[in-house]
Amino acid sequence: MIRIELLTPNGHLFSSDTYNKLFTMHGVVMIFFFLIPSIPAVLGNFFLPLMIGARDLAFPRINLLSWYLLVIGGLFAIFAMLAGGVDTGWTFYTPYSTTYSNTWVIATALGIFVAGFSSILTGLNFIVTIHRMRAPGMTWFRMPLFVWAHYATSLIQVLGTPVLAVTLVLIFCERVFHIGIFDPALGGDPVLFQHLFWFYSHPAVYIMILPAMGVISELISVYSRKPIFGYSFVAFSSVAIAVLGFLVWGHHLFVSTQSFFAGMVFSFLSYFVAIPSAIKVFNWTATLYKGSISFETPMLYAFGFIGLFTIGGLTGLFLACLGIDVHVTDTYFVVAHFHYIMVGGAIMGYLGGLHYWWPKMTGRMYPEGWAKLSALVIFLGFNLTFFPQFILGYLGMPRRYHTYPSEFQVLHVLSTAGASVLAVGYIIPVIYFIWSLRYGAVASSNPWGATGLEWRTPSPPPVQNFEKIPVVTHDAYDYSTTIGEVIEVG
Amino acid sequence: MGPLPLFPQEASSFAPDVDHLLYYLLAVAVFFTVGIFLTIFYFAIRYRRRSDKELPRFVHTGMTLEIVWSVIPFGLAMVMFTWGASIFFNEGRPPADAIPIYVVGKQWMWKLQHIEGQREIDELHIPVGRPVRLTMTSEDVIHSFYVPAFRTKEDVVPGRYSTTWFTPTKPGKYHLFCAEYCGTNHSRMIGWIYVMQPQDYQNWLNGGSASGSMADSGQKLFQSLACGNCHHPDGRGRCPSLVGLYGSDVLLSNGATVKADDSYIRESILQPDAQIVAGYQPIMPTFQGLVTEEGVVQLIEYVKSLGKPGPPVTATPQQVTAPHR
Known part of the structure; x- marks a missing residue:
C-alpha cells in the first residue's frame, strides 16, 4: 500500500494524514509486534528447551502470561488503528507526540508498554531456563549457537525494555497531565526523549537480529555438515553485540544538536559493534570450507541472509561515519539500510528457521520445489525494492515523505515494482505451509541429519519433549553421531 | 516519468x-x-554434497x-x-x-x-x-x-x-x-x-x-515591549545594561560565568529566572508568548548592534544589596 502510493510524486490514493498513519502502523506493528517477538516467541519458545534437553521453559505459566500480554498489547494497537490511527512514526519523537499530534498516541503507547512486559518475561524465562535446565552433559560450550544467540537477546530484553516502558510512561505523563518533561514550552527537553528512546531502540535492533543470527549458525552447520568454524568466537560475538549495543544509541542523534564530542564517542563505539558482526559473517563463510554442502530451502535462506546482512551491515558503517551520516540520516538511505538488516536479515532468518524446523513442529515436510522458488522470489524482490532506496537516499530523498519531487520517481517506481514481487514471495509460503499441514509428506524425526537434541525426539515432539532426558556426550555439531555409514571427504 | x-x-x-x-x-x-x-559461491560449488553419506573432516579454528x-x-x-x-x-x-x-x-x-x-x-x-x-x-x-x-x-x-x-x-x-x-x-x-x-x-x-534591518526591527520591538524601562544603556536601571553585552562574559549570581551568546540572550528573554546576573534581582517577567521566535532573533540582533564586548558586566556598587540565591 505504502509503495503503491509512492508510485507517483503527488500521491493520489490517500491523504497525507492517512499516509502518515500507515507508515506509523507499519513501523509499530512490524517492530514491536512482529520482528521483536517473531523468532524468540515462535522458534525460541519451541526449540530452546528442546535444544538444551529440557522438558519446557523454567516458568511455563509466566510464558503463558507473556503470550497473553502480547495479545493484549496487540489489541490496544489494533484498537488504536481502528479508532483512527496514530501519526507520530514508530519513534514517537517529542514534542510532536506529546503535544501536537491529535491521534491515538496513548492507546498505541499503552499497547507497546504491555507488549514490552511480554518481551521482558520471555527474556527472563530464557535466561533462567538456560542457566538451570540444561540436560546432563550439556555444558555452556556444547550449546547450539541458536541458544547462545537467544541468551544474548534475553539479556537485552531484560535490561533494555524497562527503559522503553519508563519512556512511554513519561510520554503519558506529559500528554495527559502536561507535566513538562520533553516539551520545551512546558520546560522540558525534546532531545532527552531521543536519548531515552534510542537507549532501548538501538539495542532492540539486536533483539531482532541476534536470534536470526542464531538460526543461521544452525543452518550453515547442518547443510554443510560441519561444526561452525570458530564456535566460541561466534558465541561470544553474540554477547559482545548485546553489550556493545547498549553503548551506541547516540549515533541516531548526530544532527540532533548533540555535542561534537558526544557525536565522536558514539561514532567511535559504533564501529566496535561492527566487528563482532563481521566475525560472524567470516566464520559462517569459513564453515563452508571443505564442507559437504547441500542446497535445501533453509540453506538458500541462510545464503540470502549472509548476502543481505553483509550489505545491510556495511551500509551501517556509512551511517556510523559522522561526515556521511549528516547527509544521509533521515533519508531513504537509512530506510534501505534497516530494511536490509530487518527484512533481509531478521525475516530471512525467521523464514529459514521456519522451513528448517517445520518438519519438527508439524511432523510434515513442506514442498521443496515451491519453497526454493519462493526463496528466490523473495531474494530478488527484496533487492529490487530496497537497493534503489540507497541511491534515493544519497540523492537526498527524505524519509516519511508522502509526496516528493518528480526527479525521484523512476527509483520509486522500481522500488514499488520490487515490493509487488516481494509480496508474491511472501504469499507462496503461506499457501504451501497451510497445504503441507494436511498433504505434506510425513517427516521423520531427523530429516536433515542434524545433531541438535531436538532431532532426537519424534516429529512433532511429545508434550513432555523427551521420553527420557537425553545425556549429552559430544560438542554441538558433531556429525559423526548422526550419519551412520560415512565416506570421509575434505 | x-x-x-x-x-x-x-x-x-x-x-x-x-x-x-x-x-x-x-x-x-x-x-x-x-x-x-x-x-561463498566458490565453496558452495567446490564443496557441494556428492553423496548423502559424506562426512567432512574437522577443520580446526585458526586463531x-x-x-x-x-x-x-x-x-x-x-x-x-x-x-x-x-x-x-x-x-x-x-x-x-x-x-x-x-x-x-x-x-x-x-x-x-x-x-x-x-x-x-x-x-x-x-x-x-x-x-x-x-x-x-x-x-x-x-x-x-x-x-x-x-x-x-x-x-x-x-x-x-x-x-x-x-x-x-x-x-x-x-x-x-x-x-x-x-x-x-x-x-x-x-x-x-x-x-x-x-x-x-x-x-x-x-x-x-x-522595512529596515533586523537590528532596526529589534529596536522597535525593544521599545514596544518597553524593555528600556529597566535596561538603561548607562547601567543605572533596575536591570543590567545591554551595551557591549553580546559576546562578553557575564558573571552570574551563583558565581558562574557564562558567555552572552544567542542562546543566553534568548533564554534571558523567555526564561529570565534561569540565569540571574550577579548583583541583580530576579524581577524580570518572562516574555514567553509575548514575542515570537522571529522577534527574539531581532532582539538579539539589536543587542548585537549595541556594541562589541567591553569590560565584564557586573553590578554597580549601589545595586549589590541582596544577592539572589
Missing part, C-alpha cells in the same frame, strides 16, 4: 569532501561484499585467521571514523565572517531572515562563494534543515538554537527539505535555496521591500 539521477549535485565546499569519503566507504563495502559473495579478520576490518573502520569525524568537525565550526541567516521552522514552513532585514518563506537567497551560518530554532515540533546538494543537515529544535554552515560553490537552485518528521504536511515543508552571483545577490538584497 523523469530522468534517472544516480548522484546528487555537488554545490557546497563540503560536498566534494563528503563524496570522497563516500568513495572510500563504497570501495571497502564493494570489496567485502564481492569477496564474501565469491567465496591467526580470527585475529586477522578482526583487526583488518577494525583498522579500515578506524579510517572511516577519523575521516568522518574530521569532516564533522569542520561542519561544526562556522568561520567568523560567515553571513548570518536566522531560520525559524514551524508546521509547515521555513521562515528565514537576513540581518539586512529581508525576510523569506521557503526560499533562501545567498551569494556564491561566501560562507553562510544559519542560526535555527522551531516554534513547535522538531524539524530538520536539509540541503542535499550541500550535504548538510541539522535538526531545528524548539527551545534552543542550533547552527550549521556551508559555503555554496555553484550558482543554481537547490532543494531545501525538512528531514525530521513533523506531522501532516511534513513532505510539503520544502523550499528552494537560490545561490546567486555576488552582484545579483546585492541587487536582490537592495530590491526587496525590507
